[in-house]
Amino acid sequence: MSVISRRQFTTGLIAGGLSAQWGPAFSYPDRAQIESLKDVLNVQHLDRAARAAMTPEAYHFVAGAADDGLTRDANRAAWERVRIRPRRLVDVSEITTDVELLGDRYESPVILAPAGNQLKVHADGEMATARAAAAEGHLLIAAQMADTRISEMAAAGGPLWFQLYPTKQREFMLWLAEQASNAGCRALVLTIDGPTRGNHEAERWFTMHRDKSVPRSRARLANFEGYDGRAGVGDPTFSWDDVQWLTEQVALPLFLKGIVTHEDARLCRRAGVAGLIVSNHGGRQEGNGRGTAEVLPEIVAAVDGRMPVLLDGGIRRGADVFKALAMGADAVCIGRPYLWGLGAFGEAGVSKCLQILQSELERTMRYAGTPALGDISPVHIQRP
Numbered sequence: 001m002s003v004i005s006r007r008q009f010t011t012g013l014i015a016g017g018l019s020a021q022w023g024p025a026f027s028y029p030d031r032a033q034i035e036s037l038k039d040v041l042n043v044q045h046l047d048r049a050a051r052a053a054m055t056p057e058a059y060h061f062v063a064g065a066a067d068d069g070l071t072r073d074a075n076r077a078a079w080e081r082v083r084i085r086p087r088r089l090v091d092v093s094e095i096t097t098d099v100e101l102l103g104d105r106y107e108s109p110v111i112l113a114p115a116g117n118q119l120k121v122h123a124d125g126e127m128a129t130a131r132a133a134a135a136e137g138h139l140l141i142a143a144q145m146a147d148t149r150i151s152e153m154a155a156a157g158g159p160l161w162f163q164l165y166p167t168k169q170r171e172f173m174l175w176l177a178e179q180a181s182n183a184g185c186r187a188l189v190l191t192i193d194g195p196t197r198g199n200h201e202a203e204r205w206f207t208m209h210r211d212k213s214v215p216r217s218r219a220r221l222a223n224f225e226g227y228d229g230r231a232g233v234g235d236p237t238f239s240w241d242d243v244q245w246l247t248e249q250v251a252l253p254l255f256l257k258g259i260v261t262h263e264d265a266r267l268c269r270r271a272g273v274a275g276l277i278v279s280n281h282g283g284r285q286e287g288n289g290r291g292t293a294e295v296l297p298e299i300v301a302a303v304d305g306r307m308p309v310l311l312d313g314g315i316r317r318g319a320d321v322f323k324a325l326a327m328g329a330d331a332v333c334i335g336r337p338y339l340w341g342l343g344a345f346g347e348a349g350v351s352k353c354l355q356i357l358q359s360e361l362e363r364t365m366r367y368a369g370t371p372a373l374g375d376i377s378p379v380h381i382q383r384p
């Protein structure tokens with residue numbers, strides 16, 4: 001047998017052996033096989049399980065993005081381009097992920113981003129999310145457009161912030177802020193990336209083609225209940241003077257969510273806000289095409305440590321959380337991952353999502369040689 005043919009023979013044997021061992025007998029779970037929580041090994045599995053469990057309309061409510069999904073996909077791709085530089089021989093027997101934000105301590109830097117209308121996602125809606133967040137020890141930002149009132153969500157017992165939108169009826173904004181404060185929320189988050197409705201073509205398509213004989217589930221707008229005045233959402237005139245006005249009116253510290261440029265980060269400092277969230281709404285508003293990992297460095301430089309910087313968009317692994325912290329974020333928020341968990345398995349699915357990301361983060365910290373969040377710094381990553 002010639003050398004060449006012997007090599008070919010050996011290669012053939014290995015290939016044959018491998019396919020016998022790993023091929024038909026072991027196939028990595030596809031969508032149909034993720035039927036129980038036991039099968040869920042990562043957050044993408046929750047996506048597959050949600051796709052199988054939810055109606056197409058509900059699934060697209062979560063997955064959908066503006067225009068061609070350019071910004072949503074850019075979020076994901078940008079994290080994949082950042083590399084980790086692990087350090088060796090550090091004592092990583094004890095890992096702590098405690099983080100302090102505005103004087104409050106949280107057990108994890110992974111925060112649940114505000115998401116409205118969760119009854120569309122699962123029959124237990126926001127209460128399932130609030131219970132899981134409380135049980136797993138994660139901060140939850142409750143949404144103005146939730147189907148569950150902020151006071152009900154507070155009953156789950158976990159730490160809460162409250163998100164609201166600019167609204168023409170300014171008195172209503174102040175009333176909402178008061179409700180949030182009464183419910184024990186520790187901060188307000190004003191989402192400022194929606195001067196108009198995003199172009200969600202999937203959602204529009206489902207609306208156009210829906211079975212008109214089935215009654216449509218209406219959003220409850222629970223946080224509007226009890227307000228005896230005109231209440232709405234949205235105000236395209238809202239600008240920096242209005243932000244300043246709001247910071248002066250409300251007792252709680254105010255974060256701005258939706259900052260994607262250093263120019264606006266500087267204006268945040270001038271407006272006297274307590275902090276900001278780098279976010280493009282998970283690509284649901286405009287198709288600007290910039291992933292938040294690309295945007296973060298210019299914002300961290302502009303803020304220069306003077307206020308907490310949070311970030312969301314495309315975080316799907318604990319390694320992504322690590323990368324964001326190494327690039328200067330104080331904490332990160334996740335949206336779709338916990339909504340997939342909710343859609344597929346209710347409260348248990350949200351818990352699973354949080355457990356997976358937390359354990360992935362801790363594993364990444366062990367490998368990187370960073371036992372505490374404060375040890376994670378720019379030297380631990382390599383940017384494109």
Ligand SMILES: Cc1cc2nc3c(=O)[nH]c(=O)nc-3n(C[C@H](O)[C@H](O)[C@H](O)COP(=O)(O)O)c2cc1C
Nearest residue numbers: 113114115116143191281282312313314334335336
């Ligand atoms: C179904 C859904 C509903 C959302 N609703 C809100 C909302 O009411 N207010 C808000 O500020 N952001 C909302 N967001 C955006 C999230 O807070 C967050 O910015 C985004 O989901 C992060 O990106 P990711 O989904 O890639 O993690 C929503 C996102 C989704 C997926």
